[in-house]
Amino acid sequence: MTEILSLQRLDTDMAIAELKSCGGAARGFLGLDPVTQNDSLLAAELKSLQAQLFSAGETVVGFAPNTDQPRQAYVASTSADPEPLRALLEFLTTYQRCTTFVAMVPDGVENCFADCGFEQVGVLPRHRWQNYDWQDVLVYVGRADSCRS
Amino acid sequence: MTTTETPRWSSRPYSDADRDAVLALYTEPDFYFRTGDPDTRPEWEILELIDEDTHVLLADGEVVGLYAVESEANNACHYSMQLRLRASAPPAWWQSAFGELLRANTWRREVVRLALRFDEFDYRGLAFARSAGLREEGTLGAVTVHEGRRHGYVSFARIWEPIS
Amino acid sequence: MRLRGYRGSDADLLAGPWLPGELLGLPLADWPPLAAPTTVPPPADPGQELCIAPGLGFVRYTELDWVHRRARVEIGLHGVDGLDVLLKTVVAHGFLTLNLSRIHGWVTPLVDPPIGLLADVGFQREAVLPEATWLDGRPIDREIWGVVRND
Numbered sequence: 001m002t003e004i005l006s007l008q009r010l011d012t013d014m015a016i017a018e019l020k021s022c023g024g025a026a027r028g029f030l031g032l033d034p035v036t037q038n039d040s041l042l043a044a045e046l047k048s049l050q051a052q053l054f055s056a057g058e059t060v061v062g063f064a065p066n067t068d069q070p071r072q073a074y075v076a077s078t079s080a081d082p083e084p085l086r087a088l089l090e091f092l093t094t095y096q097r098c099t100t101f102v103a104m105v106p107d108g109v110e111n112c113f114a115d116c117g118f119e120q121v122g123v124l125p126r127h128r129w130q131n132y133d134w135q136d137v138l139v140y141v142g143r144a145d146s147c148r149s
Numbered sequence: 150m151t152t153t154e155t156p157r158w159s160s161r162p163y164s165d166a167d168r169d170a171v172l173a174l175y176t177e178p179d180f181y182f183r184t185g186d187p188d189t190r191p192e193w194e195i196l197e198l199i200d201e202d203t204h205v206l207l208a209d210g211e212v213v214g215l216y217a218v219e220s221e222a223n224n225a226c227h228y229s230m231q232l233r234l235r236a237s238a239p240p241a242w243w244q245s246a247f248g249e250l251l252r253a254n255t256w257r258r259e260v261v262r263l264a265l266r267f268d269e270f271d272y273r274g275l276a277f278a279r280s281a282g283l284r285e286e287g288t289l290g291a292v293t294v295h296e297g298r299r300h301g302y303v304s305f306a307r308i309w310e311p312i313s
Numbered sequence: 314m315r316l317r318g319y320r321g322s323d324a325d326l327l328a329g330p331w332l333p334g335e336l337l338g339l340p341l342a343d344w345p346p347l348a349a350p351t352t353v354p355p356p357a358d359p360g361q362e363l364c365i366a367p368g369l370g371f372v373r374y375t376e377l378d379w380v381h382r383r384a385r386v387e388i389g390l391h392g393v394d395g396l397d398v399l400l401k402t403v404v405a406h407g408f409l410t411l412n413l414s415r416i417h418g419w420v421t422p423l424v425d426p427p428i429g430l431l432a433d434v435g436f437q438r439e440a441v442l443p444e445a446t447w448l449d450g451r452p453i454d455r456e457i458w459g460v461v462r463n464d
Contacts, residue, residue, distance in 0.1 A: 036380055068333060068446045070224065070258075071313045097224050099313055100370070100444050122440020126415050126461050129381045134414075139440040161345045206347075246347075253348035255450045313444075313452055 005087040007061070015053035016042045016098035018060045025078040028106040028128065028137070030064050049074075054091075058082035063092060063101075071099045075142075082112040086147075089116065093144045100143055107136040118142035154297035155245045156208035160216070161201045170212035171195070171205065176233055181271050182215045185295045206234070206246060213238055214246070218254055226311065228254065233274075243277040251307075263307045268293060269300040276291035278305045314402045316364035316372055318417060319356050329389050329407070332446065336418025336436075336458060337396075337426040338389040340368075343449075353389065366390070366399050373418070374407060382414040391462040396427065400434045408462045417459030421446065425439050428458070435460040 010018060019026040019042070026107045027033050032045055046053070053062035059079035066072040073092050077085045092098040103118060105111045106128055114120075118140035126134040165170065174180050175195050180187040183198040190198075199215075206214040214234035221227040230250065234243055256262055265283065267274035277287065283305035290301035330344030333351045344350075353373055356363040362374040362384070370390035377384045381430060390396070405414040417439070420426055428438075436458045445455035 033380070066445065069444060069452055071452065072444060094445075097313075102442055102445075121442060122457060124417065124439050124457065124459060127381065127383065127417075127459075129414075139442070141443060158346050249345060249347045253345040256345050256348040257447055259447065259450075312450075 005056045005057050005083050007084075007087050007091055010053045010055055010060070012043050012046055015046065015060070015062070018053070018055055019078070020076040022060055025109075026060065027080060027130065028104070028109070029060070029076045030062055030074060031104065054088065056087055059084040061085060061088040063088065065095075065096075066102070071097060073098045073101055075101045075103050076105075077112060080110040080112050082115040085112050085116050089142070089144070089147050099145060100141060101147065103140040103142070105138050105140065106130070107138050113140040113142065116142060117147040155241065156213075157210075157251045158246055159207045159210070160204045161207075162201070163199050163205055163215075167212060168196075169207045171199065171215065174212070174215065174233075177236050179236060179271070179273065180233060181268060181274060182186065182231060185268055185270070185293055185300075206232075208238070208242065208246075213242070216246075216250060218250070221262075221264065226259045227264070228260055228262070229264045229266075230254075232265070236273075240273075240277065240280065241275075244281060247277070247281055255309075259311070259313055261309055261311050262302065265306070266302045266304045268302050270295050275303060278303070283307050314366065316366060316406050318373070319363050319365055321355070323371070324355065326365060326371050326391070327355060327389070329370070329391060331389055332419075332421055332424065332448065334385075334387050334419050335424075335426075336388060336420050337387055337425065337431065338387060339393055339424075340391065341402070341424060351389070353387070354420060364406065366402070368392075369395065369399060372399075372403050373434050374411060375412075377411075382412065384411070384413055384416050386416050386418045388418075393427075397430050397433065400430055404434050404460060413462070415459060415461045417457055419445075420456045420458045421448070421451045422452065422456060423448065431458055 006038050016039050027035055030051055032042060047140040049064040050088045051062055051064040053060055061084045063073040063075045120138055121141045122139040124137040128135040168283055175185045175187040178188045184190055202217040202219050205212050207214055216232045218228055221229050267278055286304040286306055288301045288303045291299040292301050315390055328350040330340050331338030364372045366372055373387045374384040407413045438456050439459050440457040443454050444452035446453060
């Protein structure tokens with residue numbers, strides 16, 4: 001079994017700072033956009049989502065619970081490297097008892113979800129506006145029993 | 150109303166509009182909802198027993214009892230329930246109300262364990278629990294004084310197989 | 314039909330026996346009598362647009378995003394009459410009054426919503442999410458349906 005990357009929990013101020021430092025890679029992270037949203041709006045959104053963010057090396061990963069189904073979480077990563085996401089999934093499975101994960105990722109951005117066993121289950125057309133154009137969002141779903149390392 | 154026919158059940162969170170009806174329930178000497186001495190308690194003390202989890206239970210639109218369901222542990226699907234009907238409610242009403250409460254509480258969430266407990270001197274509560282198919286888990290002795298004697302409480306639970 | 318703004322006297326319309334967040338929140342016949350009804354808060358800030366469909370229920374445009382010009386819609390109805398007209402009005406209000414580019418919402422197949430009426434006003438099924446909500450003792454699937462303004 002490969003060693004799991006360690007996660008460092010980020011408080012809200014630190015989470016916002018880390019997301020902003022990721023630049024374009026953080027656009028669309030749990031639906032947030034640190035380019036168009038200021039710190040107070042990002043903080044309000046994180047609170048509204050009940051999101052928790054972590055750093056894993058240079059990557060920020062995070063989740064927001066599906067309040068309608070506590071065994072499901074929305075997940076996001078600022079990196080196409082699968083290891084930080086695997087560490088997050090391991091955490092969610094072990095400590096939050098999550099059984100399914102949902103990711104919504106802007107189309108055209110390299111991501112790690114397929115590498116982590118996620119399956120694409122849909123496309124939200126013209127869900128975002130970025131760089132003077134509409135952008136689709138891809139919807140992925142992963143299951144705890146097939147997504148962990 | 151003392152009919153044994155199953156009434157039409159409804160409920161709502163306690164509000165000030167229910168104050169008189171709830172105080173009337175506590176005039177009964179065995180309305181053991183969070184107290185072993187209901188009819189001797191003053192109004193302020195009764196109102197302190199009623200929290201945001203407390204619902205009034207209505208049979209055919211009339212307040213006949215109280216219940217509360219509380220989460221016992223995050224993520225564990227473990228809940229506790231307190232349920233009390235007025236003295237004139239027949240045993241069939243307890244079973245009927247409990248059945249509807251089970252259905253309501255598993256409607257939008259997973260429940261793995263539902264715990265109830267009744268004082269040793271609460272004969273109606275114990276009779277209901279023992280006839281409702283609940284698992285009797287034991288007695289914690291001498292936790293309260295009632296009419297000059299020490300009594301314990303008896304723990305009951307229903308446990309479901311986790312599905313998620 | 315024209316949607317109108319919410320008033321305090323409409324408060325009774327904001328609760329009912331439908332799934333939370335449902336695009337087509339229709340009363341579920343087998344909703345347990347002691348289960349709490351689903352409720353939405355009255356509108357109190359610009360983050361949502363809650364309108365009343367007279368005689369029917371409410372239409373709530375939530376998660377409003379003016380950068381991406383989109384909203385998630387949830388509807389809570391106390392009856393089903395005139396649903397086709399209401400859905401046309403919901404789309405028109407979103408695109409023309411609010412000037413949105415896209416509206417979307419949750420659809421739960423298990424409760425057998427009239428998805429043909431959604432398709433009639435341009436909605437399409439965009440994603441299927443397994444185990445996305447909980448009903449009647451088990452997790453159930455949910456779908457995202459959306460419609461995009463073409464102009």
